[in-house]
Every structure is written in C-alpha cells, then in structure tokens.
Amino acid sequence: MIKPPAALDPVLETAYRSARYEIDCGDGRRLKRHIDQIDAQADAVLRSCGCKRSWSIVTPCNPRSVALDTEHNHLLLLSMRAELTSVGWSYLDAVNRPGPDASNLDWIEPGFCILDQDPTLILALAAHYQQNAVVFAQLGDAPHLIVLD
Numbered sequence: 001m002i003k004p005p006a007a008l009d010p011v012l013e014t015a016y017r018s019a020r021y022e023i024d025c026g027d028g029r030r031l032k033r034h035i036d037q038i039d040a041q042a043d044a045v046l047r048s049c050g051c052k053r054s055w056s057i058v059t060p061c062n063p064r065s066v067a068l069d070t071e072h073n074h075l076l077l078l079s080m081r082a083e084l085t086s087v088g089w090s091y092l093d094a095v096n097r098p099g100p101d102a103s104n105l106d107w108i109e110p111g112f113c114i115l116d117q118d119p120t121l122i123l124a125l126a127a128h129y130q131q132n133a134v135v136f137a138q139l140g141d142a143p144h145l146i147v148l149d
Contacts, residue, residue: 008132008147012065015107016133016145018099021057023092023113025049033057035135038142047139050090051115054138056122057094059111063130067107077110080129090115123148 008016016035023031023046031042046055060076062068068076084091094113114122119136126134127148137143 012132013145013147015098018101020097020099021135021143022095022097023055023057024094025092033135033137033143035145036142038140040140043139046115049092049115051139053116054119054136056114056117056119056137057096057111057135057143058114058122058126058129058131059094059096059109060129060131061109061111062107065132073109076129080112080125083125084112084114089117119146 019035021033021035023033023042025031025045026049029045031039031045033039033042043051058080060080061073063076092113092115094111096109096111098107114125122134122136123146131148133145133147135143136146
C-alpha cells in the first residue's frame with residue numbers, strides 16, 4: 001500500500017516535519033496537527049466532520065517547494081478544489097504553516113484535508129501537482145509524512 005519513504009532534502013524534511021497542519025472544519029473549529037503526534041480530541045472532531053477512517057493533507061502550492069507568486073498559487077488551489085469536487089471526494093480546507101524554528105515564517109500554503117481516500121490516490125494527486133510530500137493519518141494514529149519519489 002504505502003512504500004517506504006523516498007529520500008528528501010534534509011532541510012525540507014525538517015521543515016515539513018516541524019510544520020503545523022491546520023484543518024478548517026467549516027464551523028469555526030480549526031484543528032492543529034503535527035507529524036508523529038497522536039491527538040484523540042482532534043480525531044473526534046474529524047469524525048464529527050465526516051471522517052470515517054483516514055485523512056490526508058495535500059497542497060497544490062509551490063510545486064517542488066519552489067516559491068510561486070500568490071496569483072499562481074491561487075490558480076493551483078482553484079484547480080485542485082475543482083478536481084476534488086468533480087471526483088466527489090470529501091475534503092476540508094487546510095493550511096500548512098511553518099514550525100516555530102523555520103527560517104521563513106511567511107511560507108504558508110493553503111491546501112486540503114482529504115477524507116477517507118486511498119493513499120495511492122492521494123500520492124497520485126500530489127504527484128500531479130508536483131509536490132514533494134503529503135501528510136497521511138488513520139484515525140487513532142499519528143500523522144505521518146509520506147515523501148513522493
């Protein structure tokens with residue numbers, strides 16, 4: 001199902017692992033998730049938002065971690081939203097924020113928390129948008145960073 005992690009630039013991997021992944025439940029609740037940290041309360045909120053098994057966070061912004069201007073990233077975000085809607089996937093809005101020790105605290109990437117999709121399909125979506133990694137978690141387990149080849 002999920003292959004062992006591919007190699008990733010150590011600086012990027014550190015940035016991704018220390019990032020804060022925020023999920024907007026659409027009703028005023030915002031969840032903050034961190035790689036390798038279990039959060040039973042956040043899982044309970046995700047269940048109330050319709051999540052049954054698993055969730056993933058994917059952004060289309062800044063392909064290969066190369067900064068794009070706001071307008072270009074916005075177009076990528078609109079494209080991914082349209083794609084998710086057209087295939088009927090359940091999703092919530094999400095934002096990836098840098099960790100407190102990041103060198104660039106302005107590096108904020110909107111994206112989506114996709115509910116209950118096969119990790120293989122999530123990886124294909126991320127590859128289409130030229131992303132280096134995604135966040136994946138099963139309810140009751142800690143979020144994991146999955147690096148794309």
